[in-house]
Amino acid sequence: MSTAKLVVDGKEYEFPVVEGTEGEHAIDISTLRARSGYITLDPGYANTGSCKSEITFIDGEKGILRYRGYPIEELAASARFPEVAYLLVYGHLPDQDELVDWRRQLTLNSFMHESMHNFFDNFPPTAHPMAIMSSMVASMSTFYPGSGEDETVDENIVRLLAQAKTIAAFSYKKSRGEPMVYPLTSYSYAANFLRMMYATPAEEYDVSPVMERALDLLLTVHADHEQNCSASTVRMVGSSQANLYASISAGISALWGPLHGGANQAVIEMLEGIRRDGGDYKKYINMAKDKNSGFRLMGFGHRVYKNFDPRAKILKAACDDVLDELGVTDPLLDIAKNLEGVALEDDFFVERRLYPNVDFYSGIIYRAMGIPTNMFTVLFAIGRLPGWIAQWKEMREDRAGRIHRPRQIYVGKNKRVFKSVSQREHVESAPRPFATWSYDT
Numbered sequence: 078m079s080t081a082k083l084v085v086d087g088k089e090y091e092f093p094v095v096e097g098t099e100g101e102h103a104i105d106i107s108t109l110r111a112r113s114g115y116i117t118l119d120p121g122y123a124n125t126g127s128c129k130s131e132i133t134f135i136d137g138e139k140g141i142l143r144y145r146g147y148p149i150e151e152l153a154a155s156a157r158f159p160e161v162a163y164l165l166v167y168g169h170l171p172d173q174d175e176l177v178d179w180r181r182q183l184t185l186n187s188f189m190h191e192s193m194h195n196f197f198d199n200f201p202p203t204a205h206p207m208a209i210m211s212s213m214v215a216s217m218s219t220f221y222p223g224s225g226e227d228e229t230v231d232e233n234i235v236r237l238l239a240q241a242k243t244i245a246a247f248s249y250k251k252s253r254g255e256p257m258v259y260p261l262t263s264y265s266y267a268a269n270f271l272r273m274m275y276a277t278p279a280e281e282y283d284v285s286p287v288m289e290r291a292l293d294l295l296l297t298v299h300a301d302h303e304q305n306c307s308a309s310t311v312r313m314v315g316s317s318q319a320n321l322y323a324s325i326s327a328g329i330s331a332l333w334g335p336l337h338g339g340a341n342q343a344v345i346e347m348l349e350g351i352r353r354d355g356g357d358y359k360k361y362i363n364m365a366k367d368k369n370s371g372f373r374l375m376g377f378g379h380r381v382y383k384n385f386d387p388r389a390k391i392l393k394a395a396c397d398d399v400l401d402e403l404g405v406t407d408p409l410l411d412i413a414k415n416l417e418g419v420a421l422e423d424d425f426f427v428e429r430r431l432y433p434n435v436d437f438y439s440g441i442i443y444r445a446m447g448i449p450t451n452m453f454t455v456l457f458a459i460g461r462l463p464g465w466i467a468q469w470k471e472m473r474e475d476r477a478g479r480i481h482r483p484r485q486i487y488v489g490k491n492k493r494v495f496k497s498v499s500q501r502e503h504v505e506s507a508p509r510p511f512a513t514w515s516y517d518t
């Protein structure tokens with residue numbers, strides 16, 4: 078076994094080097110503090126491995142993404158989302174019987190507890206569907222307690238995967254003031270979601286195979302991405318032995334931000350802004366290069382991918398096909414392609430190795446499918462569920478695992494003496510009537 082040496086204050090410490098099955102290397106510093114009193118400082122955890130995992134492999138330099146060893150390109154071309162979900166959660170592809178049963182369970186468990194419907198009546202009509210999604214998933218633990226226990230874990234996993242699409246579609250229906258539509262066992266996971274979104278009591282909705290396939294593909298390419306912000310959040314919360322629903326609800330909140338899953342909504346808003354502004358995309362490239370502008374090219378850049386994002390490659394190809402097949406022309410697609418073309422040639426983006434990520438083209442496909450912009454991140458969340466669940470399950474089954482509890486370097490005030498408010502200078506010099514006092518925070 079190879080080792081790494083660290084010399085601090087003239088003392089030498091030796092640490093084991095860990096090697097992954099794909100040849101990745103890490104220095105195991107888990108005994109560092111106990112032995113030396115030092116910790117490592119790694120803001121944003123860019124160099125920190127928080128766990129060993131068998132779920133997803135990424136090589137950011139080579140643009141490789143594999144779920145349980147299977148390349149994303151092969152899964153995207155030939156597998157369907159429920160099969161991929163099963164693979165991620167249980168570590169192997171299902172056989173025929175397992176797959177039939179799994180698909181059936183994903184529909185049979187789609188129905189929410191009747192009392193959960195009441196919640197939808199009390200969210201304001203303007204509520205963002207991600208807020209509804211996160212709240213509803215957390216609330217599931219009140220209806221299905223014991224969701225962290227060994228005996229019930231599988232039924233809660235399938236229930237969560239199944240009900241997520243219902244919750245998402247219901248939140249859309251609610252925002253339109255339309256009655257909810259229930260799932261049918263004869264429909265696939267993706268088709269059920271689309272039908273629950275678009276059917277009305279007055280009119281059945283025939284799900285087009287193009288739409289069904291496009292949604293399935295989008296869910297598949299989002300299904301896991303190892304220790305990203307939301308998956309790490311799920312593990313962080315789950316490490317305290319919080320239940321499945323509480324942990325996943327936290328992951329949904331983490332995903333919402335525009336630097337993470339919320340980027341798909343932000344990309345479309347950015348492209349619309351450019352179009353309204355006359356389509357001058359070069360102006361926005363310049364803004365993105367100007368650090369003082371506070372503007373970033375949404376859908377560009379990635380912490381891990383430094384040459385290309387394989388998911389973006391798949392979606393860019395799918396984008397042309399889907400728009401073609403649906404007979405949709407979208408001026409935003411031209412703006413996106415121009416923006417990408419210019420950015421990929423520009424020194425600023427080339428030097429920083431910034432490429433379109435998964436969110437750059439996904440929004441254009443969602444738009445072509447008639448999905449409202451504020452639902453894009455919800456669809457990312459539904460796609461990412463199997464990954465979060467797999468990460469939570471793996472962490473939970475690792476009996477040697479510990480509660481996640483990073484350290485810090487304190488850079489605040491040194492010890493000082495507390496004085497009561499009347500002793501503090503500014504209060505003495507400028508006394509205020511009691512009624513207007515507020516506490517300093």
Ligand code: CMC
Nearest residue numbers: 335336337338340365373374375376377378379380429434
């Ligand atoms: N536009 C302009 N400049 C950028 C961008 C961008 N989109 N992304 C990174 N940079 C610059 C950044 O200013 C920095 O420049 P410098 O070295 O001169 O200070 C350099 O590139 C490195 O950026 P960073 O912020 O240190 O990189 P990070 O790894 O911390 O952040 C990121 C990764 C994805 C948050 C970031 O690239 C970003 O904000 N992208 C836009 C938001 C986005 O599309 N997010 C979706 C990510 S993919 C979906 C998912 O899985 O979450």
